Amino acid sequence: MLWGIDPLLDADLLFALRRMGHGDEIAIVDANFPAASTATSTVTGAPILMAGVSSARAVEAVLSVMPLDSFVPDPALRMEVVDDPVAVPPVQQEVQQAIDRAAGRRVPLVGIERFAFYDRAGEAFAILVTGERRHYGCFIFKKGVLPPE
Template identity: 60%
Template sequence: MLKGLDPILNADVLHALKSMGHGDDLIIADMNFPSDSIARQTVYGRLLKLENVTAGRAAEAILSLMPLDSFVPHPALRMEIVGKPDEVPPVQQEVQAAIDKAEGKPSPMGSIERFAFYEAAKQSYVVIQTGERRFYGCFILKKGVLPPEA
């Protein structure tokens, strides 16, 4: 146990977060996402897991350390529901709440069609699979920068 770190963040996830650079994408994936096969195609090259936690809880922990990119319109994207792209289910509302809390203000997620999400995930830095069993618990978070200390 370390002070100041969310206890669900394991060493592998911390290493990936530290290794990522500005503009790199992190995927939070639910249990139904083809996580392992897609993770093999990412920069990191292997699947990481935050087991037994929801997507919202994973987002909260990750965003306690990782800044979101402020240079793009939507540094966080949610996977759209097939046939209902504007519907935002509870799992996505929970992640939105974690984003807003981390940013200290409303920061609405963008959305991305399911198959476009798969392609974007292959180009990401890392895939982190959660224990989320609700459908459409998949998200892309783009890493931002920390300003110099004054």
């Protein structure tokens, strides 16, 4: 165990997060997402598993050590609901709250169409698979930079 590090952040995930640079992306997806087939083109080459954990809790853990990119207008993306792109289901509302707490300000989740999400996730540095069983618990985050000391 380590002090100051969320216990959900295991060695594989911490290694991936540490290797990510400014502008790299991580997809945090639900249990239904085709992560194994999508992750073949990611840098890590295989999904990182966080079974039994909700999307919001996984996002909270990741954003406890990873800043969001402040140089782009949309560093946080969510998979849009098919046939209702403006809908924001409860799982996405919970993740929005986790993002805002971590950032200390409002950072809106921007919708991305389902198949465009799959394509973008396939280009991500890493894919983190949660145990989230609610539909549309899929997100992409762009890594920012640490401020000077």
